[in-house]
Amino acid sequence: MKTILKILGSLFGLILIAAVALVAWLSLREFRPEAEEFVEIKGSGNSLLQAGDSLSLVTCNIGYGGLDAEHDFFMDGGTDVRVESKEIIERNMKGIRELLEEADGDIYFLQEVDIDSKRSYGVQEAEYLLEGLEGSAVFAANFLCDYVPYPFPTIGRVHSGILTVNPYQAESAVRIALPTSFSWPMRVCQLKRCLLVERVPLEGSDKELVLVNLHLDAYDDGTGREMQTKQLVEFLNAEYEKGNYCIAGGDFNQTFSNVDPSLYPVQDRENFSPGLVEASDFGEGWQLANDPSTPTCRLLNQPYHPEDPKTQYYVLDGFLLSPNVTLNEVQTIDGEFRYTDHNPVKITVTLEK
Template sequence: MKKIIKIFLGILSVLIIVFGSYLIYLFASYDRLPDGIALDPKNTQKQSLKINKKYRAMSHNIGYGAYPPSYSFFMDGGDYSRAYDKKTVKENMAGIVQSTKDLAPTFAFYQEVDQNGDRSQHVDEVAFLKEHLAAYNSLYGQNYDSAYLFYPFTDPIGQAKSGLVTLSQAEITSSKRYSLPIETNFNKFFDLDRAFTVSRVPVQNGHEFIAINTHLSAFTKDRSIQAAQLNKIFSVMENEYKKGNYVMVAGDYNHDVLGNSPDVFNTSKKRETWTHPFPKDQLPSGFHLPTGNLDAERRPSARALDKPYKKGESYTTLIDGFLVSDNITVNDVHVKDMQFKYSDHNPVYLDFSLK
């Protein structure tokens, strides 16, 4: 009996040491990028924007290339933590590139683009977009560079370096990355770091088009964090608008853009933390969130990942879109219904002109 107890205590001691060492590693390796760092846009063309000319913007959370319709994700209650294999990631990325070419946007805003990650089978998706959409000027801003997350234990999601990619047919003269408020407790290791990029594009009338790309927190249960994230973006928007600039924010807000998506998409499922109504009434003066006929078209931009996608059965909503200043004329806004073929998000696109 004493021998059994000794063996048990020995195993328990090893587990405690391993777990304690892992916690030390998590906290020691955690580091946020400084706020307001300058980024390095890559320009292949130098054209500026014109007033009263029609342009198109597209926003697409590409889900780091891991999510075909058959995929479900463990943090939503599904089965997987990593992409099936490298081939699947590359096929999804190729489909995302083709859908971009089909829409032919002037500006393309991508979220959840892995530069390197176990979950995305170490495909450099930033380089993939730049290579296959080489006619665009490009910008990459890192969201996070996470430590190795040993969860779930049977198939850990691992390490990921991921961020935001902005493509532009016009010159990006400069850009900065701004950190967003996040939770400071243990949840920061699961919802990871958050940021937004602010890119400056010249307009021929002497002003600038301010292109902001963001991806707000999804899994935080502290709604004050989501409010603080929006408030920081709102502050930048307002300051640029007061300078006479044109301002557009594109991204995955993890908020219900329509405000009544459960009714529109006929779902009785309770709201998730990432589907609270977007606080349109708190937008700075001079801004709006265009929705056009999105409610009538009933094309969702995101699906739940608790199970494989089945049209008419899966939980869907609309959490992606654009915020625009009133000196931008919005002609149309639509969701391109891809049936979630290459990502758990469908691209949203907007046709606009500058006044």
């Protein structure tokens, strides 16, 4: 009996040492981006913009190609950590690219795009998407970790972020870090959220079109989303005061004040509880652009069953427009959640003279 206890004690000691070593290693290797970092613009847009022009934008959270209709996700109350094979990722990415091509936007704001992650079997998703979309590309990492040690099987290595594809000639692109409510050691393996800001000069003017691609916190207590939204408000208002045109879009992980909450009532807040984006917080004339006739997101508590009463829908994706940008049309494109847990949202706008 003493021998067994000694063996068990030794095993426990080894496990403890390994766990401490892993936390120490991940802490040393933690992704710590600067408050602002310039991002390389790959390729070049050929088109020019000027005041009075109209353009279209599409936003879509592609769920790294691993959150299709046949799967759930452990953070939403499901059981899946990743899909069973690389072939499923490749099938989903093909479907997502076709969906985006059919949306036929000028500018694309994409979220949860993997560069090299275990969960997506190392598929270079940004490169794949760019084969079907026209324009320059800017990518900002928001989830970079050598090894995410939970749950089992583990998530493992993650390199993921947000991608903007833009056919217009851009002057610069910057990654702006957003605050987080997570503290050490949980912070080490969490996403480091950001705004991906691209500036497009307007021909014959000293003004710019400021494009902001975003993906705000999801699984926090709401504090992170509040801080991140406040920073977004401050940034956009500062740009608008300069006379610039501002379009922010992406996955807010929040519902919107202009959408009737009874359309998609939240049945269970245990796994995911969205916040609320108030248009009034941004100031007079700012406009939220979304189409609630079709949900933009589903909860991944189970594989997709459109008729199941446990299927939870949300409107979490859309755009925010400064007062000098006129909204002409907005549409949620119904992809039936076949390849990702989000539907694309497309807007057509005009930059007022």
